[in-house]
Amino acid sequence: MICKICGTEETDNPDGVCDDCKKRINALAKKIKNEKEKIFNNIRKEEVTAYIFLKTEFKKDNIISNYLFRFVFQSFYRLDGSGLSQEHKDRFFELLHEKQDNLSEILLELYKIKRRTKKGKHSVQFSFATKLLHTLDNDKPILDSNVNRVLKIGETKGEKRTERINSRVKQYTILQNIIQELLITPEIKKLKDDFRKKFNVDNTDISDVKVLDFILWSYGDLIK
Numbered sequence: 376m377i378c379k380i381c382g383t384e385e386t387d388n389p390d391g392v393c394d395d396c397k398k399r400i401n402a403l404a405k406k407i408k409n410e411k412e413k414i415f416n417n418i419r420k421e422e423v424t425a426y427i428f429l430k431t432e433f434k435k436d437n438i439i440s441n442y443l444f445r446f447v448f449q450s451f452y453r454l455d456g457s458g459l460s461q462e463h464k465d466r467f468f469e470l471l472h473e474k475q476d477n478l479s480e481i482l483l484e485l486y487k488i489k490r491r492t493k494k495g496k497h498s499v500q501f502s503f504a505t506k507l508l509h510t511l512d513n514d515k516p517i518l519d520s521n522v523n524r525v526l527k528i529g530e531t532k533g534e535k536r537t538e539r540i541n542s543r544v545k546q547y548t549i550l551q552n553i554i555q556e557l558l559i560t561p562e563i564k565k566l567k568d569d570f571r572k573k574f575n576v577d578n579t580d581i582s583d584v585k586v587l588d589f590i591l592w593s594y595g596d597l598i599k
């Protein structure tokens with residue numbers, strides 16, 4: 376079969392990931408582990424607490440009128456100053472409330488709204504959409520600029536709206552595959568345990584995928 380990460384190499388490996396990609400992912404895991412101290416020192420306890428707060432509040436199912444949730448969400452996920460209009464944010468919370476978990480639908484809905492900048496262009500809000508998916512399902516990964524600096528998933532490709540959205544949907548599948556591979560490396564397993572000890576959280580508080588996201592985000596922030 377064709378490797379589910381690079382999409383070019385043939386592989387017989389049972390998990391569908393080619394040896395080259397495995398090598399790259401293992402090397403990355405080692406690199407991350409070597410920076411453990413810096414990575415952990417760059418994660419603030421209040422961020423971890425804010426995340427758990429959001430998770431608890433989201434379960435109450437009243438987010439349209441839960442302005443404290445919205446405020447903390449926007450701050451935690453750094454949505455302010457991202458060129459998003461108020462209309463984007465309102466639509467985002469509606470989609471979250473409706474539990475819309477179809478990535479291309481989310482991207483399409485957000486695409487319809489113009490950005491806040493002077494030119495007011497339409498845009499594919501991929502990072503924003505992954506934050507929605509993660510809130511609905513904590514096993515789904517987030518991609519923002521820090522995480523992308525580490526994983527290098529790439530830019531939106533294509534000219535037409537549909538092409539651009541489809542390119543992101545494909546990239547999201549690749550992202551999920553990379554995250555799964557990273558999670559089974561011994562280095563990331565160890566880091567995950569260390570993270571849980573340091574911040575005193577178990578996997579009902581924060582999923583493995585989100586623990587890894589904290590680590591990737593922090594590492595990406597350090598190599599800026």
Ligand SMILES: [Zn+2]
Pocket residue numbers: 378379380381382383384392393394395396397
């Ligand atoms: Zn590959």
